[in-house]
Amino acid sequence: MEVVSRAEAAGLLAAAYASRRPVEPLSETYDGMTLEDSYEIQLLQIRSRLAAGARIKGHKVGLTSLAMQRQMGVGQPDYGHLLDDMFHPEHQPIRTSDYLQPRVEPEIAFVLKRPLRGPGVTVAEAAAAVDFVIPALELIDSRIRDWKIGILDTIADNASSGGVVLGSRPTPLHQVDLRLSGCTLHRCGELVATGAGGAVLGSPLNSLVWLANTVGARGVVLESGHVILPGSVTAAVAVRPGDSFTATFAGLGSVTACFAKENS
Template identity: 55%
Template sequence: MPAQTVLTDEVRREVARALADAEATRTAIAPLRETWPALDVVDAYEIQLLNIRRRLAAGATIKGHKVGLSSLAMQQMMNVDEPDYGHLLSDMECLEGTPISAGAYCMPRVEVEVAFILGETLPGEGCTEADVLRATEWVAPSIELIDSRIQNWNIKIGDTIADNASSAGYILGPERVRPSDIDLRTIEARLRCNGEQVAEGRSDAVLGNPVTAVAWLARKVASFGVTLEAGHVILPGSVHRAIDARPGDNFEAEFDGLGTVRLNFTD
């Protein structure tokens, strides 16, 4: 069998347009690997960047990044040996107390994460956990809103990377805690939907320590000429499995020692 080659620039643009159209029309498309079987991880990151650049040109700004596939179980399911990442843009920022329309997404889900808010720009290549702790001004309770523009969440690694790591939005709770004032590996969190607990987890579900995920991200994006800058929000990965969000659902995530964050969906 001949060696697989990356897609041409023209085909990458075609894939990016298909994903952008799916997001705009809220009509999920077939898995990318079925329509474009030659697509690999390199292609997928380039396709993600094409759509990010399009949105930046339309006026959005970069607010941070997210890490996906940060648990061993998810990596094994995707047959990969490292996480992936996506961008957080200003048009993805949600505000607590402002309901979100579930109909604005294809198949929304929520994940509970310990958010890092950088006070200093992180080094890229060679970034360590000590660098992350030094540069992080605050940690905060957060919910990431994820969505797949791929039908029925039938995704593999190339599908999700190209689709901005399945990210669609994020919301931060009001509390802020210095990283030196909390054990970032042992934060217990519970997610309630309409008053009923539907998930729970601990922060060490994220690569054993969410700080490890942020350091990995800084090193990874450096290879694309990107830096994690002061003021950026970094979502290091979920502490539990993703939970489906439906019209009318009211979510509340409670973190021991870190506070709460709420996200409400309308019809």
């Protein structure tokens, strides 16, 4: 194994993103890789994309369920960045060829009306900063071959971020109990997963607090108008060309993501 080179690792992931050809797990390539290495590798890629004209439009939190944390052998979530070119209009075909090995996750997205500056953010402060919640489908993807990811690999790979589809029905936070909001996920009309908001750290709001305090310790502010994806309420489901997914949340409405047929 090689000694960690953050710039080299960032280059490998960027090349995989551009070529649509996955790479081997970084944790198997580099010796002594740490969480700090992984977040810096993520940031190197984000800075490069910002320099090329991209804009940060929010953040995502991953590994929020206890089952996923146990599977990865970690005791905390991770986070990544959402850029402007990751957002897809609802019902408009998304090309699967733009991704390597995409999967879909239903989430309850937050949209902020005021900045959140951690550390030290409380649940009350986080709730007060939310403008509204909205149903969302996150398109996760991995630049690591066959999804052979550990915590170090997914963090370096921008928390396996791919794309986002937002619904069109904003709901004030006080009108819904996020913990109890049940979700059904249908693929081409067939029920493929169910869940509830409580699967996300007990409540998606806890995920928002964790994110604000974690990035705040790194000097990052969650900005007004930004979208925050707190984590999936179900297991991820693989995407096939021509698929259509609809996530329906109790009290929040639904969101649909459509994928173009092959070669279309």
